[in-house]
Amino acid sequence: MATEEDASIEQATSLLELLASDASIARLAAAPAPDAIKDLVLRVGTAREEHRRRESAQSALLDIARELASKEDPGTVLEAIVRRARILLGTDLAYLTLYDTDAGDTFMRVTDGSVSAEFQSVRLDLGAGLGGLVASTHRPYWTANYQLDERFDHIHTIDSAVDDEGIIAICGTPLIVESEFVGVLFAANRSPRPFSRTEVGLLGNLAALAAIALVQTRALTAAQDALSALSQAHEDMRHQAEGVARAAAAHDRFASVVLEGGGVDDVTKALSELLGGWAVLFDADGRRRSVHGRAPQDGGETDPLLEMEVVERARHETGRLVDEGGIHAIGVIASREQLGTLLVSGHGALEEADQRTVERAAVVTALVLLFERQADEARQSARNRIVADLIAARGSHADRTGYLRAAGLDPRQPMCLLVARGGAPGQHRALALSVSTALGDGCIVGTHDDEIIAVVPGEAPHALAHALAQRVNRGPVLTIGGTGPTTDVDEFPSLHLEALRTVGALNALGRTGEGAAATELGFAGLIVGADPDIAHYVRQVLGPVVDYDDARGTDLIGTLQAYFVAGGSPRHAAGSLHVHANTVAQRLTRIGSLLGTTWQQPDRALEIQLALKLRQLLEAR
Structure with missing residues (x-):
């Protein structure tokens, strides 16, 4: 006779089989089973559905961030982002505050470059100071001189902490995941400094990355914990856990590349190593930007990879991975702009988790390319300002x-x-x-x-x-x-x-x-010329004739001048010089050998006559 315990075990086994067969949450909830088992299975099923929904995100890291909701501390990831913000914007310090839902204010979570204990422990009420205004409005604010800026509600405790740190210029931008406010990322200087819109935008991108990292880290931890609870229940669940682990490893690897200042070549290398094959990144102009692994060789004038239909399909399938003959391709796209194309192969068919890794690599590559562009534009803007100051003599000589x-x-x-x-x-x-x-x-x-x-x-x-x-x-x-x-x-x-x-x-x-x-x-x-060198010009035009006269005691310069005064007539020039016309002809031949055969052509003759006049003026001084 079946006991109540046997019935419970049978119900639990049936419920686990439903879970392994990918049954819906509704079916799991309707199946009879002990409450403790059903609660655990429902949590696992819910976590699995949530994980699938996260893994289906395609376009960008911000889209992934909007789907995740756990609230665990991401630790060193936030520290790396704050450190990177300080380096990229070139400020004296950077810091990040997180929103405390219980207290209704923000508290200091990470600082880089801070020296004040008072500043490191300050809390900001919503609406108070620059950071409080960012937190309450969910909009970025920046100021070249915080203490003199009347837009902000100056609270004594905040102003005291800011003054103790020596901060003058501040830029803050919110960390937002959809409508959820997460915190504020700041960059600050101890001297007056205007923040450009490019710099504000760059800080905003880092804030978006911080929000993504914050929420993703929490969600991945929760998913891994839930899957480990049933790791022995079914082989499919073990395989799924391995996929999650690979996705987490890929996320950590790509995040490390970005936060440590790596470039697109580092992303391509990481992708090749994670998947065990080759990876090639083409730029928007069809040139190989980065290659890792044993990829097909460039054919010179025509790259064989670019001739493949899969590349053209990837350009039209926005943010989606496509494949052809074992070669997988995806467009590297940001704000509907095609920044490049990423190709991978050499590792057989890609499992779902690996496909998500390639898609994530394309998103990270797009972010890195955007960072590079923004950094280039910021550097060029600085050069433009320097050039303008130099040619307008703005600022001090020093x-x-x-x-x-x-x-x-x-x-x-x-x-x-x-x-x-x-x-x-x-x-x-x-x-x-x-x-x-x-x-x-x-x-x-x-x-x-x-x-x-x-x-x-x-x-x-x-x-x-x-x-x-x-x-x-x-x-x-x-x-x-x-x-x-x-x-x-x-x-x-x-x-x-x-x-x-x-x-x-x-x-x-x-x-x-x-x-x-x-x-x-x-x-x-x-x-x-701002300071014309007339003597140099005369020397440049008449130098060979002057040198000849000085070396031989002749007066070819006088003959040349008489020739032009006579309107280019050797006979009239001979009369003014009191010599025979043949003598003038011989001298003109010598002048031609010194000045070149084109000396009598209109443009050259004009130069020579002007030089003769200027020489007379110089000698008359």
């Missing part, structure tokens, strides 16, 4: 000299200023990058209005301008004017004007796309 030293230039050594104009307005950022790449390290390259301006070490502006024009003028045409050298930052405004005039003169003379200095433009250089 500040502008410091800009040069920070860029690797020695203000005591000669420097030249190059100005490039050309290309469409939308191309200036890319052209500035091309100029910076061509010039290499130890230079400052920025944009100002429709100009690309570079400060370059050296003493030969004409050679620098010419060399740069040859290197960058393979696409959009840039005309480049060079000026200098100088060792005085106060001369940059006048050098800038001279370089601009040189560019204008080059274009007017039909030399668009070339690089030159004013000294190379002949008489045009005397007009555009």
Whole structure:
């Protein structure tokens, strides 16, 4: 006769079989079983359904964050994010506060760079101070000088802690998971500092990553705990736990890459090692950005991987993994922009957990590429401000000299200023990058209005301008004017004007796309130069004839002057010189051998006549 205990065991076994057969929560709840067993199975089933729902997230880390709700402390992950925020924004300190649902305020969770015990223990009521305002409005706020900013409700305890830490400039952005407020991420400085929108956006991205890490860490821990309770009940549950472990390992690996400042090559390498095959990342232009493992070789002009249909399908399947012949591909996409394509293979069929790993790798790669772009834009914005300050002589002499030293230039050594104009307005950022790449390290390259301006070490502006024009003028045409050298930052405004005039003169003379200095433009250089060297110009035009006269005691210069005064008539020139016409002809032949066969052509003759006049003026002084 069956006992009550036997009936309970049979009910429990039947309930476990339903769980193993992937029965719905409703069926599990309706099945008879002891309350303790049913509660455990329902918790496991609920955890399994929640895990599947999380694993189905495709697009971005923020979408994953919205689906997770556990509240355990992520520990070192938040510390790494705060440390990374301080490094990326270049501030004196960074810190993160978490929302205390019981107290209704926020408390200090992690600090990096803080020295004040009072500051590290402060709590912020919603609406109080800058952080309280961020917490209550769920919007970012920033200020260049907190104590003087009247937008914020200045509470004594908060102001005292801020003053004890020495903080002046603060930027704070909320950690939000859908409508749930999690905390606030801050970056702060001990000196006045305006925060740009790019920097605010970068801090916002890190705050989003912190929210994701916070919620995901809690949810993964809960899922692993629930699955371990039934690890012996069924082989399928064990296999599922292994998948969760692989997903957690992949998450930790990718998070470590991002938070430690790794690049896309590190993400590709991690993916190859996690899956045991090869991985290739193509950029938006179809070039191999990163390769790890034994991937097919690049065919040179045509990459065999790009010829595969799976690559084209991945570009249209937004955020979804597609496969063809054992090769899996997924688009690397952010804000509907195709940043690249990720391909993996060499490890057979991908299980569901591994597919999610590839999709997560694509999301992390997109985030890293966005971080790189934002960092590049922030650095370029800083260079643009430096260039604008140099050519407008803004700020103190010491500040502008410091800009040069920070860029690797020695203000005591000669420097030249190059100005490039050309290309469409939308191309200036890319052209500035091309100029910076061509010039290499130890230079400052920025944009100002429709100009690309570079400060370059050296003493030969004409050679620098010419060399740069040859290197960058393979696409959009840039005309480049060079000026200098100088060792005085106060001369940059006048050098800038001279370089601009040189560019204008080059274009007017039909030399668009070339690089030159004013000294190379002949008489045009005397007009555009800020400090024209007339003696140099005369020497440049008439030097061979003057040297001949000095060495032989002749007067070919006088013959040349008489020839032009006579309207180019050797006979009339002979009359004014009181010599035979054949003598003048012989002298003109000698002059031609010294100045070149083109000396009588209109443009060259004009240069020579102007040099003769200027020589007379110089001798008359």
